[in-house]
Structure formats: structure tokens, C-alpha cells
Amino acid sequence: MRAAGEPKLSSGSDNSWQTLSLVLPFFKQYRWQLFIGFLSLLAVNGLQLVIPRIIKHAIDGLQQAGASSEVLMQYGFMIVGLALFIAIFRFGWRFMILGFSRHLEKDLRNWLFSHLLTLDRVFFQRRTTGEIMALATNDLAAVQLAGGMGLVAFADALVLSVAALSFMAYIHPGLTLIAIVPMPVLALLTRFLSRRLHRYFKKVQEQFSRLTQFVRTSINSIRMIKAYTMEKNQTKRFDVMGREYVQDNLRLAKVQGTLFPVSGFIANTSMLLVLLFGGRLTIQGSITIGDFVAFTSYLFMLTWPMMALGWVTNLFQRGVTSLQRIKNVLDEQPVIISPSEPVQVPEKLNSIVVRNLTFTYPDQNDAILQDISLEINWGILGIVGRTGSGKTTLSHLLARLYPVENDTLFWNIIDVNKLDLAEVRRRIALVPQDVTVFSDTVRDNISMGKPDANREEIETVARAAAIHDEILALPEGYDTRIGERGVKLSGGQRQRIALARALLSDRQVLIIDDGLSAVDMETEHQIIGAMQPFVRDRICIIVSHRLAPLAQADRLIVMDRGKIASQGDHEQLLRKSRFYATIYEYQTNRLGKV
Numbered sequence: 001m002r003a004a005g006e007p008k009l010s011s012g013s014d015n016s017w018q019t020l021s022l023v024l025p026f027f028k029q030y031r032w033q034l035f036i037g038f039l040s041l042l043a044v045n046g047l048q049l050v051i052p053r054i055i056k057h058a059i060d061g062l063q064q065a066g067a068s069s070e071v072l073m074q075y076g077f078m079i080v081g082l083a084l085f086i087a088i089f090r091f092g093w094r095f096m097i098l099g100f101s102r103h104l105e106k107d108l109r110n111w112l113f114s115h116l117l118t119l120d121r122v123f124f125q126r127r128t129t130g131e132i133m134a135l136a137t138n139d140l141a142a143v144q145l146a147g148g149m150g151l152v153a154f155a156d157a158l159v160l161s162v163a164a165l166s167f168m169a170y171i172h173p174g175l176t177l178i179a180i181v182p183m184p185v186l187a188l189l190t191r192f193l194s195r196r197l198h199r200y201f202k203k204v205q206e207q208f209s210r211l212t213q214f215v216r217t218s219i220n221s222i223r224m225i226k227a228y229t230m231e232k233n234q235t236k237r238f239d240v241m242g243r244e245y246v247q248d249n250l251r252l253a254k255v256q257g258t259l260f261p262v263s264g265f266i267a268n269t270s271m272l273l274v275l276l277f278g279g280r281l282t283i284q285g286s287i288t289i290g291d292f293v294a295f296t297s298y299l300f301m302l303t304w305p306m307m308a309l310g311w312v313t314n315l316f317q318r319g320v321t322s323l324q325r326i327k328n329v330l331d332e333q334p335v336i337i338s339p340s341e342p343v344q345v346p347e348k349l350n351s352i353v354v355r356n357l358t359f360t361y362p363d364q365n366d367a368i369l370q371d372i373s374l375e376i377n378w379g380i381l382g383i384v385g386r387t388g389s390g391k392t393t394l395s396h397l398l399a400r401l402y403p404v405e406n407d408t409l410f411w412n413i414i415d416v417n418k419l420d421l422a423e424v425r426r427r428i429a430l431v432p433q434d435v436t437v438f439s440d441t442v443r444d445n446i447s448m449g450k451p452d453a454n455r456e457e458i459e460t461v462a463r464a465a466a467i468h469d470e471i472l473a474l475p476e477g478y479d480t481r482i483g484e485r486g487v488k489l490s491g492g493q494r495q496r497i498a499l500a501r502a503l504l505s506d507r508q509v510l511i512i513d514d515g516l517s518a519v520d521m522e523t524e525h526q527i528i529g530a531m532q533p534f535v536r537d538r539i540c541i542i543v544s545h546r547l548a549p550l551a552q553a554d555r556l557i558v559m560d561r562g563k564i565a566s567q568g569d570h571e572q573l574l575r576k577s578r579f580y581a582t583i584y585e586y587q588t589n590r591l592g593k594v
């Protein structure tokens with residue numbers, strides 16, 4: 001178990017192994033597929049290595065007396081036959097191993113997605129959507145590449161180089177030693193360059209995530225951009241970011257671009273050495289011409305694995321970095337967790353009690369709520385207060401979206417931290433200010449929390465939310481599709497649909513956090529009145545910036561700078577709270593004048 005606040009390990013080799021252990025189960029799961037794949041790969045390599053031997057025999061045979069074209073034909077057919085098998089096995093390994101890497105990618109993606117859904121707001125506050133999207137695209141792709149082509153190239157390079165070296169040594173050990181002199185230089189250079197590659201690659205990835213995030217926020221706030229005619233400005237900023245992305249990519253390309261030619265150059269130095277020394281050996285008659293040709297063929301075969309090594313190291317490094325990033329998210333635990341032995345949630349919830357609750361957002365210093373004490377009973381509790389006074393924060397804590405200290409929040413008389421979290425959340429319906437309506441029919445949107453609700457139930461809650469008539473006026477009534485390519489609803493209509501959804505879901509706690517802000521005052525008044533029968537034996541908390549509709553609430557609290565400034569019913573507050581009285585008068589008078 002990871003203790004809270006334990007420092008993250010810096011990237012060392014231990015860490016890489018830890019990271020790799022993440023994908024180990026997948027290797028086990030797909031072991032047969034991998035086995036067949038690598039066997040095919042081995043077969044391809046084996047067959048490829050035989051071809052230079054055949055060429056050697058053909059060439060050596062040419063020099064001997066009695067060489068006939070039939071014998072040559074035979075060799076020719078042998079090579080063609082081998083090539084056919086090579087083709088078949090090549091298909092085999094590609095299909096198996098690249099198939100494996102696709103499965104690996106899919107499984108990791110599913111894991112990541114389902115894990116993301118378990119995390120709470122605390123996590124999503126820290127990570128931008130762009131970061132998460134980059135993880136699900138770039139990073140997964142890098143892992144897939146490493147687990148597919150990377151693995152293949154590595155196995156291929158290993159087998160080919162060992163085999164080629166053995167054959168070369170068999171022909172002439174001394175010449176082999178001379179031929180591989182430049183190889184360590186190649187390895188060192190690769191290492192040096194691949195480190196750089198690694199660093200630039202990371203930069204590219206980060207910049208890409210910034211770009212995605214920028215597009216996302218721009219599209220989300222398109223109206224604001226238009227209203228402030230910020231199109232040019234945004235485009236300019238996007239252009240700057242795009243340029244940086246190109247710069248980063250170009251730097252990456254420069255290093256990548258040097259890696260291959262330089263490797264090729266070094267590999268060719270080997271060839272030069274072989275031509276010099278091997279040629280002399282052939283002339284001296286120490287090796288046959290056939291041996292000499294076969295030797296250069298093997299050396300040629302060795303070139304690719306040596307170059308591949310650089311590429312593969314880089315691929316693996318990218319893969320591990322990406323996997324590390326994915327692992328970091330998979331290691332995240334929801335901040336609010338259920339106790340291992342939860343107390344049964346009370347069948348009937350009579351009261352929610354807040355006792356000396358002080359709250360600071362994660363990773364922040366200043367307490368946003370200070371010493372809140374409050375008892376909430378059946379009926380409606382109204383919360384009012386200036387913007388930033390902590391109303392949303394309090395309603396989110398009551399909705400169990402952020403963690404609370406022990407002994408600060410009670411259901412009946414039980415500390416909520418002792419209750420099963422999922423069960424608690426099943427008892428709560430939250431209507432936030434910016435509600436989500438799915439591109440689905442109105443009916444399905446309302447009945448989300450209770451899919452088996454019948455028509456009458458749906459219409460009852462729609463009436464209570466004062467949206468029934470407007471739904472009937474839509475082209476297809478309750479069957480009208482909302483959203484993409486469907487009917488667009490106004491903010492107030494969406495809020496009322498969300499309210500109807502909450503009412504239908506029949507929870508014991510209903511929290512409306514400014515969820516009627518886009519509804520006009522008359523309608524809000526009407527809605528709160530119509531909700532009374534629904535909340536008679538339930539707890540309903542309504543945050544609103546308009547006081548008149550809330551006057552019907554059973555109880556009201558006025559929040560000010562994270563504290564409860566005063567509480568009571570409407571009449572009491574008119575006398576007690578200057579803030580309440582002033583705002584109430586201001587709002588009602590202004591309404592009177594309009």
C-alpha cells in the first residue's frame with residue numbers, strides 16, 4: 001500500500017522494472033500468440049541465414065569442373081522455395097505479434113478508462129482533459145509501438161546478430177573480430193542520441209497535450225470568444241503554440257535524422273575493413289571466394305540489427321516513459337474511499353448534521369469553509385450568500401464529492417466516513433448550475449436515474465419542474481431528441497430537465513446548487529412551491545442567488561466568507577441579517593419596477 005504523501009520515485013532502473021510489471025500479465029495472457037509469433041520470427045531468420053550458405057555453394061560449385069546449369073537451377077529453386085516459406089512465416093509473426101500489441105493497447109485503454117471513472121473530482125481538478133486525452137492517444141500508441149514493432153525488432157536483431165556473427169566466426173574468426181571493431185562506437189553513439197531523442201519526444205508529447213487542451217477550451221467557450229471578438233487573438237495564440245510544436249518536432253527529427261545516416265556510415269566502415277582484410281585473405285587463398293561473398297552477406301545482415309538496436313532502445317524508452325505516465329494514473333486512488341467495514345446506511349434519513357466543519361481544497365492553503373455547524377432536517381434548506389462565500393463548496397461536501405474529516409458530517413447520528421460511499425451517493429441527487437443533458441430523447445434524459453419509470457411518473461416530475469408544457473411544445477414531445485443534430489434547449493430548460501431527473505430518481509437528499517439560475521424568478525418560485533410535496537419527508541438543499549423564491553424554504557442560512565453568518569426562516573432573517581434584508585429588498589423592489 002502506498003502511504004499518502006509518499007514521494008514519487010524518480011525515474012531509475014528499479015522504477016522501469018516496476019513500470020514494466022504493469023504489462024506482465026498481458027504477456028502471460030497472450031503467451032501462445034506471442035510464442036507462435038516468435039517461433040515464426042525465428043523461422044524467418046533461420047531460413048534467411050541459409051540463403052548465403054546456398055549462394056556460397058553455388059559460387060564455389062561454379063569454379064569446380066562439371067558445373068552445369070541444372071545444378072545452378074536447383075540452387076535457384078531452393079532459394080525461391082525458401083523465399084516462399086520466409087513469406088509465410090513473415091506473415092505469421094506480423095499477424096501474431098502486431099496483433100498482440102493491438103490487444104495490449106486495447107486492454108490498457110479499457111483499464112485506463114474504467115479506472116478514470118472510479119476517480120473523483122480531486123483527481124480531475126489536478127489533471128487537464130488534454131493531459132488525459134494525450135495519455136489515451138499518444139502514450140498508448142507509444143506502448144503499442146514498443147510492444148509490437150519494438151519487441152519484434154529487438155528479437156529479430158538479437159537472433160540475426162547472434163546467428164550472423166556465429167556464421168561469420170565459422171568462416172573466419174579473425175576477420176569477424178576486425179569487422180566488428182566499429183560496432184561499440186555505434187552502440188555508444190546510439191545511446192547518446194537516443195537519450196536526446198527521449199527528451200525531445202517528451203517535449204513534443206507535452207506540447208501536443210497543450211494544443212489539444214487549448215482547442216477544447218476554445219470550442220467550449222466559443223460564445224465567449226465571439227462575444228469578445230477574440231477569434232483573431234485565439235488564432236494567434238494557437239499559431240504560436242503550433243509553431244512551438246513544429247519546433248519541438250523538428251528538433252526531434254534532427255536527432256532522428258542524424259541517428260540513421262551516422263549508424264549507416266559506421267556500418268559501412270565495417271564493410272571497408274572486410275573488403276581490405278577479407279579481400280587479402282581471399283587472394284591468399286585462406287578463404288574461398290564463396291566464403292568471402294557469404295561473409296559480406298552476413299556482415300550486411302548484421303548492419304540492420306545494429307541500426308535497429310538504436311531505434312529499438314529509443315522505442316522502448318518511449319514506451320516505458322509512456323507506460324510510466326499511464327501507471328501514474330492507474331496508481332491514483334479515489335480520495336474518498338469507502339471504509340472496509342461500512343456501517344449500514346440508515347433506511348430512513350432524518351437529519352444531516354454538520355459539526356465544526358472546516359474545509360480546505362486539496363493542495364491549497366486557505367480554508368474555504370470555517371467551523372460550519374448546522375442541522376438539516378426534512379424539508380427545504382435554502383442557502384444564500386455572495387458569490388465566493390462557499391455555497392457550492394458546502395453543497396459538494398454534503399454531496400460527498402470531496403473528503404471530509406472524521407466527526408464533522410453525520411447522517412442521523414452516524415459519521416458519514418463510516419458509511420458505504422456508493423450507498424451514500426445512491427441516496428443523493430445533485431443538480432449543479434451547469435447541468436449535463438445527453439443527446440438522447442427528453443424522456444430518456446429525465447428517466448436516467450430510474451429507467452423503468454412510466455409515463456405518468458415522468459410527467460408528474462416534469463410538471464413539478466415546470467417543464468411539462470414546454471416539452472409538449474417540442475416537435476415530438478417527450479420523444480424529441482436533444483443535442484447534437486437534435487433540438488437545442490435553453491439553459492433554463494436544461495436546468496429544469498435536470499431537476500425533473502433528480503426528482504424522479506427519488507433520492508432522500510436533493511441538492512440544487514444554483515440549479516435554477518437560468519430560470520426566471522416567477523418560474524423558480526413556482527418550482528419551489530411545486531417541490532414541497534416531494535420533499536416533505538426528504539432533505540432538500542437549494543442554493544440560490546435569488547431570495548424571493550427561497551422565502552418558502554423551511555429554513556435558510558446566509559453564508560459569508562466561508563462561515564454561516566446567520567440562520568433562521570425568512571421572517572427571522574429579514575430582522576436579523578442586514579445582508580439578507582438588503583438583498584431581499586433590492587431584488588424585490590427591482591422586480592417591482594421592471
Ligand SMILES: Nc1ncnc2c1ncn2[C@@H]1O[C@H](COP(=O)(O)OP(=O)(O)O)[C@@H](O)[C@H]1O
Nearest residue numbers: 125361364368386387388389390391392393394
Ligand atoms: N475546486 C476548487 N479548488 C480551489 N478553490 C476553490 C475550488 N472551488 C471553489 N474554490 C474557492 O472557494 C471559494 C468558494 O467558492 P464557492 O464554493 O464556489 O462559492 P459560491 O458557490 O458561494 O460562489 C472561492 O474563493 C473559490 O475561489
Ligand SMILES: [Mg+2]
Nearest residue numbers: 391392393514
Ligand atoms: Mg456556487
